[in-house]
Amino acid sequence: MASEKTPVPNEERTERMRARLLDATLDVILKEGWAKASTPKICKQAGVSRGAQTHHFPTKASLLAAALDWRAGQYEKKIVERLAAGEGQERTLRALLDGIWEAMLDDRFIQTGMEAMVAARTDPELRALLARHDMDAVRSMRDMADDIGADPLTLARVKDAIELSVYLFRGLVVQRGVHNDPKFKRDLYDKWCALVDDALAD
Amino acid sequence: MASEKTPVPNEERTERMRARLLDATLDVILKEGWAKASTPKICKQAGVSRGAQTHHFPTKASLLAAALDWRAGQYEKKIVERLAAGEGQERTLRALLDGIWEAMLDDRFIQTGMEAMVAARTDPELRALLARHDMDAVRSMRDMADDIGADPLTLARVKDAIELSVYLFRGLVVQRGVHNDPKFKRDLYDKWCALVDDALAD
DNA sequence: TCTGGAAAACAGACTGCTTTGTTTGGCTGA
DNA sequence: TCAGCCAAACAAAGCAGTCTGTTTTCCAGA
Numbered sequence: 001m002a003s004e005k006t007p008v009p010n011e012e013r014t015e016r017m018r019a020r021l022l023d024a025t026l027d028v029i030l031k032e033g034w035a036k037a038s039t040p041k042i043c044k045q046a047g048v049s050r051g052a053q054t055h056h057f058p059t060k061a062s063l064l065a066a067a068l069d070w071r072a073g074q075y076e077k078k079i080v081e082r083l084a085a086g087e088g089q090e091r092t093l094r095a096l097l098d099g100i101w102e103a104m105l106d107d108r109f110i111q112t113g114m115e116a117m118v119a120a121r122t123d124p125e126l127r128a129l130l131a132r133h134d135m136d137a138v139r140s141m142r143d144m145a146d147d148i149g150a151d152p153l154t155l156a157r158v159k160d161a162i163e164l165s166v167y168l169f170r171g172l173v174v175q176r177g178v179h180n181d182p183k184f185k186r187d188l189y190d191k192w193c194a195l196v197d198d199a200l201a202d
Numbered sequence: 203m204a205s206e207k208t209p210v211p212n213e214e215r216t217e218r219m220r221a222r223l224l225d226a227t228l229d230v231i232l233k234e235g236w237a238k239a240s241t242p243k244i245c246k247q248a249g250v251s252r253g254a255q256t257h258h259f260p261t262k263a264s265l266l267a268a269a270l271d272w273r274a275g276q277y278e279k280k281i282v283e284r285l286a287a288g289e290g291q292e293r294t295l296r297a298l299l300d301g302i303w304e305a306m307l308d309d310r311f312i313q314t315g316m317e318a319m320v321a322a323r324t325d326p327e328l329r330a331l332l333a334r335h336d337m338d339a340v341r342s343m344r345d346m347a348d349d350i351g352a353d354p355l356t357l358a359r360v361k362d363a364i365e366l367s368v369y370l371f372r373g374l375v376v377q378r379g380v381h382n383d384p385k386f387k388r389d390l391y392d393k394w395c396a397l398v399d400d401a402l403a404d
Numbered sequence: 405t406c407t408g409g410a411a412a413a414c415a416g417a418c419t420g421c422t423t424t425g426t427t428t429g430g431c432t433g434a
Numbered sequence: 435t436c437a438g439c440c441a442a443a444c445a446a447a448g449c450a451g452t453c454t455g456t457t458t459t460c461c462a463g464a
């Protein structure tokens with residue numbers, strides 16, 4: 001009658017359930033903050049029983065770690081995609097900064113990352129995990145400068161400018177938690193770009 | 203005999219108790235992180251009963267708010283003192299940045315501030331409080347540039363550079379929770395100063 | 405100056421709630 | 435049948451806020 005049985009393979013079921021949980025984990029961290037992100041809330045957000053959650057992720061720490069791993073992968077992908085999108089246009093430092101800046105504006109990835117980084121200060125396991133993610137992220141941002149045609153000396157300076165930009169943007173993201181004013185952010189970004197331009201155009 | 207009774211005035215008793223609690227609050231946030239800073243832990247750290255804590259601070263939120271207010275005041279004082287200390291030497295942008303940078307290295311004030319700022323994103327009351335603190339802090343940092351003899355046009359640029367520095371340093375503080383490498387930090391600071399020098403020396 | 409009650413400061417127990425991890429049992433695809 | 439998947443109940447622990455009782459300071463009136 002009504003029940004058309006479409007058997008779902010176990011492997012796929014597992015994959016779906018994990019994805020829903022990881023997704024919900026980031027959602028809850030984003031909405032409630034790191035401190036108030038509890039497993040019951042995550043399960044409710046995901047529409048999953050707590051039994052299912054504990055089956056796939058026995059401890060809360062394992063769930064959070066998996067979510068952050070997944071997050072890092074998605075973020076990396078996002079950066080790469082954004083680079084590929086601007087394949088045609090000229091490669092300038094400004095274009096790179098614009099790309100990083102826009103990627104940084106994505107709440108879901110950046111805000112959860114900041115929450116995790118701050119929490120990692122007092123959590124050794126989390127710290128080790130994020131240290132790896134962070135090194136990868138910074139390195140890939142620096143490497144983006146390789147496409148700019150530049151002599152080795154200025155290339156190093158450009159890469160340093162990019163790295164500094166990353167940290168500055170992170171500071172602005174934290175700032176955003178306190179004042180969320182798009183215009184203010186935009187102005188500051190423009191000032192930053194002007195400063196970098198002046199510095200590198202000697 | 204043995205018990206020389208020196209009655210302590212209520213006013214002073216209150217002041218002492220409050221100070222111990224506020225101090226312990228920052229200690230616990232620093233050591234355990236925002237999420238795990240509970241009132242029992244704070245009381246234990248302060249060597250105070252929970253009854254006393256609830257007497258002076260009926261809710262946890264009121265305790266945290268008071269501690270952050272106190273922190274902001276201390277931080278302001280610290281900056282002013284540092285400025286006064288270098289009264290004799292010449293006022294340059296570099297000297298100002300050095301001062302801000304050193305003040306930023308103080309765990310007790312900065313790390314607790316970062317924890318609070320991130321938590322404030324999902325806590326409207328905390329957010330309002332920190333928004334005020336932050337505006338005051340940034341403004342006072344900008345005002346520090348007034349002592350530098352400079353024409354109005356470059357003065358504005360110097361102030362912008364200071365503000366950008368503040369956000370950059372905050373990004374580095376967050377970074378510090380993940381990698382705490384003094385040399386790395388120092389190198390990055392030097393690169394930053396070089397960049398600013400290049401930008402403003404046109 | 406002395407004194408007795410009011411008010412404040414403090415201590416500790418208790419309540420209701422939330423959280424995390426475990427366990428028990430039914431269900432489904434292999 | 436059997437192993438993995440999932441749901442719900444359960445146990446232990448921790449937390450915030452309230453309440454009761456004790457000690458200390460304050461202050462007004464004799």
